[in-house]
Every structure is written in structure tokens, then in C-alpha cells.
Amino acid sequence: MTQFKASFAPVTAALALTFGALAANAATIQISSRDAAGVGFNDPTPVAPVGGNSGTTLGQQRLNVYRYVADIWEQNLQSNVTITVSAGWEALTCTSSSAVLGSAGAWNIWYDFANGVPGTWYPQALANKLSGVNLSAGIPDDGSGYGTVDIKTQFNVNLGNTGCLDGTPFYLGLDGNAGTKVNFVETLLHELGHGLGFSVLTVQTSTGLRVIADGSAYGANGLPSIWEGFMYDSTVGKTWLQMTPAERKASAINPLHLAWNGSNAVTGAASVLGNVPTIKVTTPVPGASGFYDYGTASFGPPVTTPSAFGTLAVVPVDPVTGPGCVAFDVATAAAVAGKVAIIDRGACTFATKAKNAQNAGAFGVIIANNAAGAAPGLGGADPTITIPTVSVSQADGVKLKAAVADAVKYGSRGKPGSVIGSFSVDTTRRAGADSAGRPLLYTPNPLVSGSSVSHWDVSAFPNLLMEPNINSDLTTVLVPPKDLTLPLLKDLGW
């Protein structure tokens, strides 16, 4: 009996938590159109049903995708307060080969509401869910017609027309078979994720400043966003909550060292993220064996893991023509024939170096970066390149070249020591997570396209919905073992 009493309180607490969770209903998402008659959602242009979208007009198909994506979010979120989304189709910036697809975000934000962290900005949809009331109820519209909504979205009404990514419109099917078109389901799913809270939102990452209490500007005395307590920088050992604006600014460009430490996402990462693909190096040279991260190339055959790579050899730097930039001389060709050529980055294209190595009989190429940072992705094109090419960081390049130079003396007269690489995985690390298993946020330095701490790092594998690149292999599943979107939102309070 005593034991029962002793255990009663925790059981009650557990039941209360369970009922508390059940008490919140599946979310309801209401989409409201800003479009004029005949435009956007109201475009009467006849179209054939496509990919499970049964709409027979362009406007109807657009609306069907919105509803389809909203339904996905509804199935994943709980809230007793209706989530409101204002949607419009507008003429956004375009060229014939590029375009702004659209934009979205939280349109209202709140702090100091019931059940929220005091003095902390939240997106309205989440603030409403936590407080159990519509905080904007009763507030007069600002004249825009959508001033009190949770999320504002707009997408490019001209996409696919002449002068706006010519001939490539949104794919409005629901089956993911976008082909050469722009998958609107994934684009909208991603952007609504930002509007629901997948965003640092009120922090200006270029300065580290936060939105101040009246919402009018960024300032040194601004309030933190709910995101910041989960952003942990392993270099300085602080979350963004504990940082100065200057520290936050630096952290936003601290590659592979800013991670999400929320328990749901960390737990989910263990089942979602695969092991890190690496070059496994084996050599008698002390300290050189181990795993080396690599970047892939847009030319040549894709890397297969696991697979052999080969014995490494070094291409010397020619002070006049650059490293590997012209046809290899006899000595260099002899050194790399049948081996993997390590070539420094610089002076000519990656593809040129790879082609010269291939012509000399190399079986593969490693481009050693010539600047600090992670192993870069290798752009370029040459359909005649048939050997695999990868990159390593500058530091790893230095280490591998030194190992190749030292290896000979660690062998025998009949069999000189060597450095052998193979494509493998590092089972101690997850692709897209730090050494503690925390999923990484995107913080490239220098800033590059898509730089944003409001995304997962691009090193995540398999690809995640909320990476800056909206990849073609995404699904509409938001939970482990497929994705980490919902675990992060749950860390925030969803």
C-alpha cells in the first residue's frame, strides 16, 4: 500500500501529461486568399488533372496543393486554435533562367503569454497553441485585410511564362513526380515550416541583434527568440541565449559548430541521419590513418560507398602553370598512374585537373582545398571524365600529402610503405550532426547562397526538408526515421 501510494503521484503526473497531450486537438489550418478574380487561386485556365491533383483549372489545382500541404501539417501538429494562413499569387522577381519562387513567414509574433517562456518571441501560431487562445482575436485589421493572420505566403504567379524560368512552371501534382518542373508541394511544405516556427525569426544574423520589445526594430536590448536556447555553439560552449550580439554574429558563420540541442531533434537525429561518408585511409605512417571527410564533384562518376579508391600519390605544384593545370610531365604521370592523384586547388578548374590526371592514367583525384573550411563541393562539367573526383579540407590535404611523402620509409625495400584510401563510413558520426549527435545548423563561412541558421546544415544525409536546398528526393514525411522537422518544432513547444 505504501509502495502504491509512493508510486501514485508519478503515475498521476504521467496520466495528467498524457491527457494533457490528448487534450490538444489536431491542428486546423485555414487558408485565405488575397487573389483578385481571375488571378492566382482564381485563374480559370483549364488544365488536365495531374499527379493526384484533380483540379481542372489552374487556380483550383493551386488551391488543392495548398490544401494538401496544409493537411500534412494538420496531421502533424496539435493546437486548439485555428492556424491562419494568408496566401496570394503575385508577380515576383524573375529572369528567363531564375526566379523567386515565393516567400513565407510568421506574420505576427508574441511574448509574455500564458505557458510561454517569459520575455521570449514566439511565432503567433505557436503562441496561440501554447496559450490556448487566439492572441490576435479582437485586434482590428491594419487595413491590409490579413494583418492578424499567423502566416503570410506568396508565390510567383508567372513561373514558367516567358521571362520567368521559361517553360518551367510549378508542378502541381501531389505525387512527387515533378520531373523537370518545380515541385510546389515540397516548396510550400518547406516555406510553411518557416512560418510555423522553423526560424530564428527575430534575430538579424548579420549583426546578432534582436527585435526589440515593441517590434519596431533590431537592437542591442532586443528580446530573444524561442529558437536561441536550442542553438548551441560548440566552439564557445554557449547557446545563443548566452551570447552577445557579436558572438551570435560570429556563431552564424561558424561552420559545423552550431548545433540544435533540443532533446526531440537530438533523439530523432540518431535514427534519421546516416553515418558520415568518408575516405578511410590506411597507412603505416603514424597518426595518418583514419577517416577523412570529403566533398563530391558535379562531374565524373558518383562515389560508391563502400568501395576501393586506391593508393594515393601527390601531384607537385608547378609555380608557373599551377597544380595539375597542364598535361602532367613524365615523372608526375609515372607517379600517379594507377593511383589516386592529390592535387591542390587553384589556378584552373577542378575538371581540368581531373582530366589531366585521367589522361596520365590516374584512377581517381582528391582536390586539396587551398583555404580554411570544410571540404568544398566541386562544380564544373566535363562528360569525358570517367574517374571519381572528391575534395578534402586544406588541413586534411596537408596531412595526406605529408603521409604520402613519409610512407616510403615505413615499408620494406621490396614493398615501400604507402597510403591507401577507400570510400567508407565513419560509424561514430552522423552526417549532419556534431560529435555529440546534435543536428547541425547551416553556418557556412564565408556566407554562401542560402546561408541561414534557420536551416539544417547541408551535410545532413539523407536530405532533410528544412535544409536550404529544397532537394528533389524529399518526401512529405516530417518525422523520424525520415525527417527532423517535427522533432525540432516539438522542441520549441509544438
Place this chain on the structure above:
Amino acid sequence: MFATFKSCARSVSVAGTGLALVGIAALPLQALAHDGHAEAAKPAQAQAPVDANAQVVVRDAATGQLRAATPEEAQALHASRAGVATLRKSAVAATPQARFHPSGARGARLTDEFMSYSVVVRQPDGSLATLCFESREEADAALKAAASPVAKTSTLPTE
């Protein structure tokens, strides 16, 4: 609503037509749907042709006489009105607005500066690269870079 709208009839010049639209006798209620916050989940209502019953007169540039507007002229008028309305709303939403709740909660209505922007760029091999940015400036810069001769080759470095 109908009477109010009639009283708001005004002259609007339409560039490129050579005509001056001098009055609007009537517009159907559906024509106002875009000014409000019409629920998109009701496509049948939202898709009703806006000018189906409109009576629009224009002054013919050649004769100087009033006459009924052609469908194209009526559509141009409607587009012009929609553009004006959009501009007006954009101006309203250009600056943040403080929010207050009786519970003591405080908030703000944000602006487009806080939106995330997705951008697509066609690669040299014909494939599409889709990227999400956290500001309009970054998105515009990406488009500008994509349009430059240097960056047209790829979003990845090539050397």
C-alpha cells in the same frame, strides 16, 4: 456594400489603351472578394468571373463619346483597381505594428523583411537548384549572381 461601392466610382486612366475609364455603374459583389479576405477553401465563389455583370463605360479616344467598355478594357480597369488596392495594402504592411492582448501578452505584426524566400536557378545542365534564403536581399542577390556570366556556370565553385 453595393451602394458604397457605387459611390466610389472614379476616373482611372489606363495606360496604353488611349482611353479614359470614366465611370463604373455597378460591379458584382464577387468583384470585392479580393479586397477582403476571401476564404480560399471555397473555390467556386472565388472563381466567379469578376466582370460578368459589370457595366463599365469609357470615353472613346477617337470619337470622344461614352460607350460600353470592351471586355479587354473592363479587364484593364479591374487590373488597375486591383493594383491600386495591392499597393495600398503593401504600404500598410511595410512597417511593424505593435500588438497588445488583455492578458498582458505583447506582440508585433511583422513585415515582408522577415519572410523566408525560395529561389530557383536553372543550372547549365538544365537541372534546377532551389534554395531558401532568410531575406529578400539575399534572394535578390542570388538571382543577380545567377544572371551574371561568371556564376551562370554553377552554384558550386568550379576552381
